[in-house]
Amino acid sequence: MPTKSEAIAAHQRGDLNEAEQLYRDLLHSAPADAELHYYLGLLCRQTGRAAESAQWLQKSIALAPASLPALQMLARVCDEMGDTAGALHALEQYLTLRPDDAGMLNVKGQLLVRLGRLSDAEQAFRLAAERNGAATMFHDLGFCRQLLGNPSGAAAAYQEALRRGHDHPRTKLWLAQCLRAAGRTKEYYDIATDAARSTPDDIELLIESQSACRYVCDWDGFDRNQQRLLTRLQRIMGSNGGEDVPPGILNYLEVDERTISDMAKRYAGQLSVAGKMLRQNLRAPATPRSGKMIRLGYLSTDFFTHAVGSLVRDLFACHDRARFEVHGYSLRHQPDETQIRIQQGFDVYHILAGKAAHDIAQTILDDQIDILIDLAGYTSAAQPSVLAARPAPVQISWLGYLGTSGGNFIDYIIADNIVLSPEIARNYTERVIRLPCYLVTSPLPSSEHRPSREEAGLGSAGFVFCSFNQPYKLDRQTFTAWMDILRHVPGSRLWMYVPDTAVCGGNLRREAARLGVEADRIVFAGREPMANHVARMSLADLSLDPFHISGGATSVAALAAGVPLLTLRGESYLARMGSSINSSLGMDDLDCTEPDQYVAKAVELATTSGRLDAIRKELAKALQNSRFFDTRSFVSSLEEALQSAWNHHEAGLPAVDISVSASSPRP
Template sequence: MPIDPLQSPDLDSVRATALQRIERLALEPMQLLDVAERLNAAQRPHDVAALYQHWLRHCQSSVNYIIQFNLGATLTQLGQWLEAEQAYRAAIAQNPQFAQAWFNLGTLQERQQQPQLALATWQAVLDQRLVDTPQSRELYLMTCNAIGRLSEETRQLQAAEAALAASLAAAPAQPKVIQHWVHLRQKQCVWPVYAPPAGLTRGDLLKASSPLALLAASDDPGLQLAAAMRFVRERVKVPAATLAPSQGYGHGKLRIGFLSSDFCLHAVSLLTVELFELIDREQFEVYGFCWSREDGSPLRERVKQAMDHFVRIADLDDLAAAQCIRRHEIDILIDLHGLTAGARPNIPALRPAPVQMTYLGFPGSTGLPGIDYVIADRYLIPDSEQPFYSETPLYLAQIYQCSDRQRPVAALPSRAECGLPDDRFVFCSFNNNYKFNEPVFDCWMRILQRTPNSVLWLLADNPWAQANLCARAAEQGVDPQRLLFAPRVPPSQYLARYSAADLFLDTYPFNAGTTANDALWMGLPVLTRSGRTFASRMAGSLLTSLGLPELICHSLEAYEDRAVELASHGARLKVLRERLKSGRETSVLFDSPRFVRDFEDALKRVAPGV
């Protein structure tokens, strides 16, 4: 019995036979799909596309919508997005109920930088009930989760939360969806954040929370370490072998590499740029390994100029990036990310340097393999809390946080220019709203009630948080008009604003970091509460270095009373302001050369070969 030419191992012959049979209308749809599958398996997408297009030119079939769909997927793979969109639309025109074609069309629109069109396409899938949980549960979840993800990326936070809530209602056991849903509620100040949907417990929500979300949700260092370790288990590949020799390289100068995607207008670079500039080039050679966005900011250019070698690794995968770092023979690699957005934890996991540490980016234990040290000070990580860190604390002599004395400050505005009353005491808190929580916000409301001639000045982070905060104030018996919201402005104007406030109220358990540094630099006292975790001790560390322990509290009751006391006794606040002004001139927090010497001494203590 002769062998069907379509079964030949020679794919060129199979392709030619299929094209001929299409022209003679002698190829069945299943045969077409079989040939296409074999060509796809052989990595021949151009031939697959040509095969489908040939079929559609010659054959009329009730299943042509499937062929158009497959053509769209193939053209998408080839980067021919306009042609792919035409194919998906042709599939939809033939079968308007074909939900997968609608979903793929939305995905293609997102790739073409048309997020609102993509969201509208996916929403239509739900509104027209093209998918439902009994018949097409997986595609229903994919659609809800896509809407949630892209809405979050485009800062449509309420819509994102609603889409993910619908997804969880259909399938509660989705840890990654829970993770985003929780953080969306934090960003919008939807309280209680950890109110579990049906089918879930509060413990389920905590277990699925991101390490970043838990910094604002808990002052339990053990829980935070567990979250970090879970992240590592799920996301980080632990290699069988490492790249760098443990003994180092014996360079005349220690080669220090900083690893980050935040070498741009970002809080990390705002703090570190002068550190990079002042490192002693007689002893150190400084490298920046970067996958940051090119934002064109003066800060990014300043960071680039501060490096002896600025190496872009954005186009390299993690292994290639680690190998690049290894080829540069870096002695000490300092990861400025930890577990924050944009991190590439598999790079340090490959150990491209003999000594590796984490600094600034993530205020907590990272749990990351390959990270030996966390740069800290004795206040930030007391001896009693060391067991909750996967890294060994590398203590600087006085303060862990660096500063930039050259940060530009705009002309100081009047209170009227800030939308503030001239005759009121102005509390402020310019932390990101996801750091807010019920206990601290309710404490702020009690402070306002006890100081009737005061207002609270907050960052206008997003409209949903603003509405929820105003509603909560009203529930607590405070006129929402006493909450004033400042829009985001460039860094120089943001810094200048601090001159219009009287007292900064810090958040807990996730303190201000860069924000506290900025406020103190501008001479604004910061009232904080310290707890057990890194995140809850950041502001206290800065105040300790400035000799202002009176501004550190260890309970909400003490915090509330201290705020009321300072607002009610102007002379006491004036004394603190004068001491802060003096500390700015004498403290290592703002003495960058002195800080850099401490930083260098710490690195030399743990350098390879020491």
């Protein structure tokens, strides 16, 4: 009769056929020997029989529940088979016996991430990092927190990982992105530019470094590396494989529309593959939905006090409930007054922050949404793979991301005749829904207290130009034009928002001095609640729109305060938003086509007696009589377009361009 020692010896020397036969013979006489079951399970794994391996290991554990090797091996085998839930179950049994095993806690976190249980994963990663202190565990903790939408917490974990020696380019990239999202501008700039210098061949770090330069208005640094960025992008486009760059941030880096479109198509191709795999793992709804009402869903990362959130705040409540049932899907949950108002406007509201793409797509599919409007695109915390899985038959992009998706999983993009002319639309893969104006607005609050000019740092006299746009929307050409305006209007000031006066403000004042403008004529302002912001905006005389990336919500706030908006019509959706706004108000005289015309118009309004007063009266009349802050009228036009898109789908027809004229609001 063979012995167990002989069987194990055969196994160890690699004679697997002999070892297996010996194990099986021994089990006939000793069926309750847990160790024999374990070794046979191990051998089956080594010979590519994962399912059989799991069966032997489960029998071993049934006989010896405290067998740590068997529990570890079962977790590994289940993981290799794609049975993440089974792997987690085995690992949790192991951790009840060895709760301080940091390595296995970290593995548990990884399994929980795959299951979409991010809050539980964060706890496992945190315990692992605390008990072991390994740099990689802090890295995993940071990644999990980033997925949870906690950029400050993620940044702290990434910084600890770097401090402990995890000097990896991806860690630096993700740290930079978290610092950007957390509004820690100087740290963002320092990390991003240093990482790009130390890893010059990493295209994503180069892109992040260029973005960081824009965030602090370091245009010298931006110009030094821009040609290198453009060359790298062209090289990628000329290759058949390799890097696929997320296109979202390229829209802000002075990259031409054709290149952005080509990069988006490459990236969307990658997403489509992931989306098809995701779709295969989704279960169909148990029962088909009855009724003729269109079920409309909105997917967003910004259902709170945010540029997008302030614009759409009243939109959802205005939908016609006789025709539409409206569902909201929130990918970032930040409870505040705006978030509560938005949630109240939906019939059904799902908080999906921290959920895996599979769970988000399954929720939408279970709700049997007919038309899904994506308000996030390729922006931070978005989930484009959900759209690639096609959880709704008609999918539309709007507002939060204004570039093309590049993919066949988005049918339409909402625009108007100005922001997306036929020439510009050639670079978009989507069909275009053209409304009277692409922009929805919700009425903005205004504080009863208006600060004095002195309180705002504007002095007692002098014309006040303003721009409260994020600094990354600015560029050297725009700022040079603004300084030209100041030189031609004695005593005038430029009132600007900056996230920090030291770095960004310092760069702007140095650039102003280089262009011959005194530093004290540039006045900086910080962030304020919307009601206070609208109240202080009324101190300005004229709002200046950036050239290449127009203001959206920022321009709406200026107009709500009665401040006219001077715009330059550019060559992209992003560069035409201000032009669309002025056109919708009938303020076409303030929409310029050339930079020199823009400068001359600003100087004329500031120096010609009575000219600005006439423009402000014209604006006040337009705001009173137009649809600009009439959310219900906007929704009527939107619903007409959505009905048309749905009719095309129901008839089995492909998506086509849809144009809607101004609609009268429902009573």
